[in-house]
Amino acid sequence: MKSYLRPYVARLVLIWLAALVGIGAGLALPLISEQVIDGPVAHGDSSGLLPLGLLAIGVGVVEALLIFFRRWAQVKPVLGLETRIRDDLYGHLQRLPMGFHGDWQSGQLLSRATTDLSTIRRFLGFGMLFLVMNILQLITVTVLLLNKYWPLGLLVLASSVPIIWTSLRFEKRYIKISRQVQDEQGDLATLVEESALGIRTIKAFGRRHHVYDRYDDAALKVYDTSMSKVRLSARFFSFLEIIxxxxxxxxxxxxxxxxxxxxxxxxxxxxxxxxMLQLVWPIASLGYILAMAQEAMTSADRLMEVMDTVPAIEGGTETIERPRGHLRFEGVGFRFPDSDEPVLRDVWLEVKPGETVAVVGATGAGKTTLTALVPRLLDPTSGRVTIDGQDVRDLKLTTLRQVVATAFEEPTLFSMSVRENLMLGRRDATEDELAAAIQTAQAMFVHDLPWGLDTRIGEQGLSLSGGQRQRLALARAVLSKPRILVLDDTLSALDVETEALVEEALRHVLREATGIVVAHRASTVLLADKVALLRDGTITHVGQHHELLAQVPEYRELLAQDADFDGASEGALR
Incomplete structure (x- = not known):
């Protein structure tokens, strides 16, 4: 927190000075009124009223100006701090590995970046300052009251004992229920997000009422917990008003x-x-401020759960000046943290520069996991992956991901224009390069959109078909001009005619890059120079398509599931 506040030290000092002087001015007014009553009023001295009256007006004006200055000055530090923390949180989320994002609900992360940060901002902008000011005011006024007339001062002091005792009890219970409300709000946000992203599936299966019932149950749960929180606060605040x-x-x-x-x-x-009346607000607001402080502490704890997570994948220090794209898997094994069985074991595979290898295997064999090791979306638990002889873990992440581009089976598009989506991997691409990538991916449909490349597509590209989304994702990967191109079953959603056109264009792209293609179709396998068969987490056979077809029954059985197998294989064997 210190690093976030450091840029605003001078302004914060002025804010606290203004607050302290403002307290002094507020306390001076009752003392001035005492002098007015016991002096000019008691003795009938009208001439003495004017200077004391002017003094009271001056003190009141000074107090008002200090309050205005304090509120004006604290806006920048508070909003600046919130913005910097949110930026750091977002940056940290980008550094965390895929495993972290798989374990966390997106709604929980969203609530931390929005609701929790807003709670912290409100406390820093209002609660913390008034907590200190009220405590100082309570102490100062109590000393003045004891000095004025000690019996009454002791009475006021004694009245604070039950308030302090009740506040401590309230604090413990409020922390627990506050955390529960915030966690339930995160779960509710997750339901809303999932429903928005899966709206087509919900409508297709007619599950609108089912999804609504789940949401209603979660919303009622939040409501019940929030009402318990309100009832707890109401009892506490009422007690603070009575005393x-x-x-x-x-x-x-x-x-x-x-x-x-x-x-x-x-x-x-x-x-x-x-x-005494000046003590009413500090005492009455004590519960509200303590509640705000507990919510802020709970929010800070939730935030630090994410910020304290150490990224499992850190970039190295090495770079590759002139990457050739020589890729090797050397005894690679991978096991998920919560699993006893390895996904990959003792994988050895070499892909030479300019060579393309198709990875073929049954569903669940580990093909996607294998390809995820190349751009370090995952790290092997044993062995190593090298590019041009260098362990990918020793390379800077920016260097590695400039060398490697990946197009996934499930394409991810963002709520931005088509152009921005395509240039996500390479911001300096020219119009000619953009047009060539679109042509390669057979994504010319973008020119028919209302505003062409500048058309904004909806979140996740839901306004496009599955095949259109895949073609845009492929064009994005091609546009980055990588030395190693990873295609994770990228053509699965394309029709036969479009697939043939894309494959023909990809052959030209893959001549200039090292390629790894996850394949389920015989036609996709034919893009490769050789085929690697992945079985039970390891590569059992490597060879050309026609060799494996003739010698490995399991390979033939896998491809036999493809309707185009006969024609494709016959063409390959001729």
Missing amino acids: PNITLALVLLLGALAVGSGELTLGALVAFTTL
């Missing part, structure tokens, strides 16, 4: 008796009562 009012009534009664017996002047009683 000061009872104390004020006793002060007026005992003070009047003291004035009647001559132990206290009328001016001193008025000043005492006014100072």
Whole structure:
């Protein structure tokens, strides 16, 4: 937190000075009123009223100006701090590995970046300052009251004991219920997001009422917990209102008796009562501020759960000046943290520069996991992956991901224009290069969109078909001009005619790059110079398509599931 506040130290010092002087000005007014009553008013000296009256007006104006300055000055530090923390949180989320994002619900992360940060901002902008100011005011006023008339001062001091005791009990219970509400709000946000992203599936299966019932149950859960939180706060706030009012009534009664017996002047009683009234707001707001502090602490804990997570994948320091794209898997194994069985074991595979290898295997064999090791979306638990002889873990992540581009089976598009989506991997691409990538991916449909390349597509590209999204994702990968191109079953959603056109264009692209193609279709296998068969987490056979077709029954069985197998294989064998 210190690093976030450091740029605003000078402004914060001025804010605290203004707050302290403002407290002093507020406390001076009752003392001035005492002098007015016991002086000019008591003695009938009208000439003495003017200077004291002007002094009171001056002090009031100064207090108002200080309040205005304090509120104006604190806007920049508070909003600046919130912005910097949110930026750091977003940057940290980008550095965290895929495993972290797989374990966390997106709604929980979203609530931390929005609701929790707003709670922290409100406390820093209002609660923390007033917490300190109110404590200082309570102490100062209590000392003044004891100095004015100690019996009444002791009465006021005694009234604070039940308030402090109740506040401590309230704090413990409020922390627990506050955290529960915030976690349930995160779960609710996850449901909303999933429903928005899966709206087509929900409508297609007619599950609108089912999804609504799930949302309603979660919303009612948040409502019930929030009501418990409100009831707890209401009881506490009501108690804080009762004690000061009872104390004020006793002060007026005992003070009047003291004035009647001559132990206290009328001016001193008025000043005492006014100072006593100045304690009402600090005491009454104590519960609200403590509640705000507990919510901010809970939010900070939730935030630090993410910020304290150490990225499992850190970039190295090495670079490759002139990458050739020589890729090797050397005894690679991979096991997910919560799994006893390895996904990959003792994988050896070499892909020479300019060579393309098709990885073929049954569903769940580990093909996607294998390809994810190349751009370090995952790291092997044993062995190593090298590019041009260098372990990918020793390379800077920016260097590695400039060398490697990946097009996934499930394409991810963002709520931005087609042009921005395509240039995500390479911001300096020219119009000619952009047109060539679109042509390669057979994504010319973009020119028919309402505003062409500048057409904004919806979140996840839901306004496009599955094949259109895949073609845009492929064009994005091709546009980055990588030395190693990873295609994770990228053509699965294309029709036969479009697939043939894309494959023909890809052959030209793959001549200039090292390629790894996850394939389920025989036609996709034919893009490769050789085929690697992945079985039970390891590569059992490597060879050309026609060799494996003739010699490995399992390979033939895998491809036999493809309707185009016969024609494709016959063409390959000729």
